[in-house]
Structure formats: C-alpha cells, structure tokens
Amino acid sequence: MLDWTDRHYRYMARLISKHQLLFTEMVTTGAIIHGKGDYLHYNEQENPVALQLGGSNPADLATCAKKAQEYGYDEVNINVGCPSDRVQNGRFGACLMAEPTLVANAVDAMRSVVDIPVTVKHRIGIDDLDSYQFMTDFVGEVSEAGCDTFIVHARKAWLSGLSPKQNREIPPLDYERVYQLKKDFSDLTISINGGVTSLEQTANHLKHVDGVMIGREAYANPYIMSQADSLFFDDHSEVLTRHQVVETMMEYIEKHLQQGGKLNHITRHMLTLFMGLPGAKQWRRYLSENAHKPGAGTETVAKALTLINR
Ligand SMILES: Cc1cc2nc3c(=O)[nH]c(=O)nc-3n(C[C@H](O)[C@H](O)[C@H](O)COP(=O)(O)O)c2cc1C
Incomplete structure (x- = not known):
C-alpha cells in the first residue's frame, strides 16, 4: 500500500508474523529504470516479500522483474487494480483489465527472465466491464501466459468519478464472484482481498479460496496478524508480545538513526500497535507529538511505552 x-512497516510486520507474505508499495517501472533512488532496497529480514510493480510495457516490466529477482524478492506482482488518474495516465493499474493481451504479454516477458512467481492483482471489473465473463476472460488469457496466481480485490473500480479512496469503499464487495472464479479455475491459486478485518473472516474465506490479502486492517491494527502463523502456517512457536516487538524495533530504530534517518519515519507505522489495549491512545498521542522533534530517539519510544499498562 x-x-x-514501506520497508519499516514491513520490518515490524515480519516481527509479528514469520510467515505472512508481505507486499511492497507499488513501485513504477519508470522509477526503477530511470529514477535516482534505490527503489528496491529492503531489509533481508522481510522475506517472504513480493515486489509490486506498476507498469504496462512488457520489456520494462521484464527488466524490473529481473532486478527484483536479483535483489532477492520472492515474487513479483503486477498492479491491475489501482484506479488513480496518475496511474491511468501511465496506462497501467486497473485500466489494464481491459487489455488482457497486453497483461499476458507482460507476464510472458517477465516469466522468460525470472524463476520467481509472476502474479497479478486485479479487480472483479472496471466501469461497465463488470460481468463475471469479463473477469474470467481476463484471468483465462493471462493464465495462459503462465500466471498461476491471482489476487482479486472483490469489488470493481470506477475509472472516473471516484477517488482511489472511494474506489476502496463505494463499489460493493462481491466475494461470491471470487469464490466462483476459484471453482472455475481450480488449478490456479486464487487469493481474495477487500474488507477483511479479522483472522476469523480469513479462515472463512480460506474455505473457498487459496489465500487472503489483508490491506487496511493489517496496517490499522498490525498485531492482529500475530495469530496468523499458528492458525494458517502450522507454526505454533511463541510469538513476540507487543512489548517485545517494540523492543526489537528500538534496535532497528537505533541503526536507522545512526544512518541519518528520522525517528518518525519508523514510529508512524507503530502508532496503532497497541490498538484496543489500555494506554493505546496515550502511546499514540505521545509518539505523534514527540517523534518528529529534532534529535528524538529511542528514549521517546521508551517513554511512550511506559504509558501502556502491562
Ligand atoms: C493507503 C493505501 C495505499 C494503497 N496502495 C496500493 C498499492 O500500492 N497497490 C495495490 O495493489 N493496492 C493498494 N491499495 C489497495 C489495497 O491493497 C487493497 O486492495 C484495498 O485496500 C482493499 O483491501 P482491504 O480492505 O484489506 O484494505 C492501497 C490501499 C490504501 C488504503
């Protein structure tokens, strides 16, 4: 998202669950190929991690997929779900659902240069192209190019008239369509996305599909993922408590500060770690009010931690 x-959020998310597959923010092929920064840098502790690419030129996507593999990413994913104007102007994101041949060509080009899985995240439709048949034609053609994993945001996107935020809220969720897709393409790995806010809901979806992607809730309440390893990955080893997560993050923060980074680059992702516990609001407020101050360091986090009742 x-x-x-970003890599700081993902570092924390990995402390909470060892096995969940993490996704980067969407990175455009233009940024990777022409940009000045290192857009692919991540912490080695993050794996398994998928790089999500925004782009539509098969050769560029292939170049970026190759780099992703060299960097050690476990998967490369094409964004066919984002409806923002900026993305549409670049002719990628959700509007690519209307161009299955182009997406298939991209998958083909990428697969010819990498061994890691090339996957696609898409919507159930765009604008008036929202029949079940439209989606299955898309998935059918792209899967013939060798993509065997699809992550389906279970609502359509309106390409004009709605903001990206509204496009995550207004078009209704239709989980049944995604379940049906799995029935009709039983050999493919189909993951569902959209509106999932608990691991209980996740377990229910898993009766119908192969995977569940949790977006906003995993950010708004990251510690919900702490039970994921035992529930879904058969790993019953002890999970870190929230306090242990913070203590480990403090070591990570120290390194970040030594390299010239700022405290709030990291703590902004930690604000909701204690969601629902006594002191959670005070924790959040203290960090929000103090972590951006010049010279703020781990002592600010330690102080915030004293506001949480053990
Ligand atoms: C702030 C924000 C940024 C997002 N950025 C991306 C993105 O870069 N790539 C993507 O595929 N989806 C992106 N999404 C959409 C989510 O991945 C997800 O599809 C959507 O929020 C629905 O799932 P959820 O209800 O679990 O959040 C973003 C969502 C939010 C809230």
Whole structure:
C-alpha cells in the first residue's frame, strides 16, 4: 500500500508474523529504470516479500522483474487494480483489465527472465466491464501466459468519478464472484482481498479460496496478524508480545538513526500497535507529538511505552 507498507512497516510486520507474505508499495517501472533512488532496497529480514510493480510495457516490466529477482524478492506482482488518474495516465493499474493481451504479454516477458512467481492483482471489473465473463476472460488469457496466481480485490473500480479512496469503499464487495472464479479455475491459486478485518473472516474465506490479502486492517491494527502463523502456517512457536516487538524495533530504530534517518519515519507505522489495549491512545498521542522533534530517539519510544499498562 502506497506510503504505508514501506520497508519499516514491513520490518515490524515480519516481527509479528514469520510467515505472512508481505507486499511492497507499488513501485513504477519508470522509477526503477530511470529514477535516482534505490527503489528496491529492503531489509533481508522481510522475506517472504513480493515486489509490486506498476507498469504496462512488457520489456520494462521484464527488466524490473529481473532486478527484483536479483535483489532477492520472492515474487513479483503486477498492479491491475489501482484506479488513480496518475496511474491511468501511465496506462497501467486497473485500466489494464481491459487489455488482457497486453497483461499476458507482460507476464510472458517477465516469466522468460525470472524463476520467481509472476502474479497479478486485479479487480472483479472496471466501469461497465463488470460481468463475471469479463473477469474470467481476463484471468483465462493471462493464465495462459503462465500466471498461476491471482489476487482479486472483490469489488470493481470506477475509472472516473471516484477517488482511489472511494474506489476502496463505494463499489460493493462481491466475494461470491471470487469464490466462483476459484471453482472455475481450480488449478490456479486464487487469493481474495477487500474488507477483511479479522483472522476469523480469513479462515472463512480460506474455505473457498487459496489465500487472503489483508490491506487496511493489517496496517490499522498490525498485531492482529500475530495469530496468523499458528492458525494458517502450522507454526505454533511463541510469538513476540507487543512489548517485545517494540523492543526489537528500538534496535532497528537505533541503526536507522545512526544512518541519518528520522525517528518518525519508523514510529508512524507503530502508532496503532497497541490498538484496543489500555494506554493505546496515550502511546499514540505521545509518539505523534514527540517523534518528529529534532534529535528524538529511542528514549521517546521508551517513554511512550511506559504509558501502556502491562
Ligand atoms: C493507503 C493505501 C495505499 C494503497 N496502495 C496500493 C498499492 O500500492 N497497490 C495495490 O495493489 N493496492 C493498494 N491499495 C489497495 C489495497 O491493497 C487493497 O486492495 C484495498 O485496500 C482493499 O483491501 P482491504 O480492505 O484489506 O484494505 C492501497 C490501499 C490504501 C488504503
């Protein structure tokens, strides 16, 4: 998720669950190929991690997929779900649902240069192209190019008239369509996305599909993922408590500060870690009010931690 699931968030998310598959923010092929920064840098502790690409030029996507593999990403995912104007102007994101041949060509080009899985995240439809048949034609053609994993945001997107935020809220969720897709393409790995707010709901979806992607809730309440390893990955080893997560994050923060980083780059992702516990609001407020101050360091986090009742 843009601006949210950066490497600092992902580092924390990995402390909470060892096995969940993490996704980067969408990175455009243009940024990777022509940009000045290192857009692919991540912490080695993050794996398994998928790089999500925004782009539509098969050769560029292939170049970026190759780099992703060299960097050690476990999967490369094409964004066919984002409806923002900026993305549409670049002719990628959700509007690519209307161009299955182009997406298939991209998958083909990418698969010819990497061994890691090439996957696609898409919607159930766009604008008036929202029949079940439209989606299955898309999935059918793209899967013939060798993509065997689809993550389906179970609502359509309106390409004009709605903001990206509204496009995550207004078009109704239709989980049944995604379940049906799995029935009709039983050999493919189909993951569902959209509106999932608990691991209980996750377990229910898993009766129908192969995977569940949790977006906003995993950010708004990251510790819900702490039971994921035992529930879904058969790993019953002890999970870190929230306090242990913070203590480990403090070591990570120290390194970040030594490299010239700022405290709030990291703590902004930690604000909701104690969601629902006594002191959670005070924790959040203290960090929000103090972590951006010049020279703020781990002592600010330690102080915030004293506001949580053990
Ligand atoms: C701030 C924000 C940024 C997002 N950025 C991306 C993105 O870069 N790539 C993507 O595929 N989806 C992105 N999404 C959409 C989510 O991945 C997800 O499909 C959507 O929020 C529905 O799932 P949820 O209800 O579990 O959040 C973003 C969502 C939010 C709230």
